Amino acid sequence: MKFxxxxxxxxxxxxxxxxxxxxxxxxxxxxxSIPFAVVSMSSIPTSKNLTFFLLMLSTAVALFFTIYxxxxxxNRTFSETVNGRRKIRFGRIGFGAAVWAILxxxxxxxxxxxxxxxxxxxxxxxxxIVLIILSLCMMPLQTTSEELLFRGxxxxxxxxxxxxxxxxxxxxGLLFGLMHILNPEVREFGFxxxxxxxxxxGLLFGLVSVLDDGIELAVGMHAAxxxxxxxxxxxxxxxxxxxxxxxxxxxDPAKELIVLxxxxxxxxxxxxxxxxxxxGILNQKINNKSL
Numbered sequence: 001m002k003f004x005x006x007x008x009x010x011x012x013x014x015x016x017x018x019x020x021x022x023x024x025x026x027x028x029x030x031x032x033s034i035p036f037a038v039v040s041m042s043s044i045p046t047s048k049n050l051t052f053f054l055l056m057l058s059t060a061v062a063l064f065f066t067i068y069x070x071x072x073x074x075n076r077t078f079s080e081t082v083n084g085r086r087k088i089r090f091g092r093i094g095f096g097a098a099v100w101a102i103l104x105x106x107x108x109x110x111x112x113x114x115x116x117x118x119x120x121x122x123x124x125x126x127x128x129i130v131l132i133i134l135s136l137c138m139m140p141l142q143t144t145s146e147e148l149l150f151r152g153x154x155x156x157x158x159x160x161x162x163x164x165x166x167x168x169x170x171x172x173g174l175l176f177g178l179m180h181i182l183n184p185e186v187r188e189f190g191f192x193x194x195x196x197x198x199x200x201x202g203l204l205f206g207l208v209s210v211l212d213d214g215i216e217l218a219v220g221m222h223a224a225x226x227x228x229x230x231x232x233x234x235x236x237x238x239x240x241x242x243x244x245x246x247x248x249x250x251x252d253p254a255k256e257l258i259v260l261x262x263x264x265x266x267x268x269x270x271x272x273x274x275x276x277x278x279x280g281i282l283n284q285k286i287n288n289k290s291l
Contacts, residue, residue, distance in 0.1 A: 060142070
């Protein structure tokens with residue numbers, strides 16, 4: 001095992017994590033939001049695609065700020081934050097994305113066949129093609145930014161402090177959920193209906209990352225999830241308003257959570273069998289001997 005153990009290098013002072021989180025991630029997002037603020041305050045005509053691009057731009061800036069600060073403060077490279085190694089397993093990113101996208105497609109087709117009246121087709125090929133290009137180019141930067149911070153950097157730091165793999169899953173997962181507390185979905189459906197979905201995503205991605213000794217599968221799944229939603233489905237309460245293929249009239253958060261949990265269990269079982277994961281590793285303390 002190398003992923004969590006990479007942080008056992010004596011460079012895990014709390015002030016460093018504060019600088020990376022506030023300066024890199026949140027500060028980077030604020031700096032990256034300047035173009036969005038300028039456009040919003042000007043007379044420049046805006047569109048959903050332009051707004052989408054500008055919002056994704058802010059998270060892309062945050063990603064590069066975070067990578068730079070981790071390297072400067074911890075002497076830890078991007079790939080070492082991803083999996084503790086010198087090389088990134090790109091095949092796993094693609095495979096994780098493909099598996100999650102297939103599950104999403106199956107659910108969308110099934111739900112549409114049963115509840116077609118809940119879907120409003122808003123096909124505009126010009127806008128949709130631009131959205132697809134923007135989503136494929138920009139969304140992976142947004143999701144990688146979040147995965148690198150929560151499932152990579154923070155998980156490694158918590159593992160170094162506590163020597164517990166479980167806490168390296170639970171704490172970043174809860175923080176990931178709370179980061180979305182201001183999302184419009186939470187205001188629309190209520191904290192106790194909307195927030196469990198974000199927390200479950202955080203815990204699922206964290207569990208996958210610890211078991212797979214790296215965040216590549218989680219990066220792929222997260223990217224596929226957000227790309228799929230941005231292209232195919234939008235709702236009046238969605239955090240990202242896009243020119244998606246369909247607009248859903250009514251969302252049942254309880255049903256969505258059940259589907260998410262079932263999908264999560266499916267991918268866990270599938271990945272565990274494919275990569276021969278040892279779940280017993282979760283109870284093993286983190287130490288240099290496993291390097």
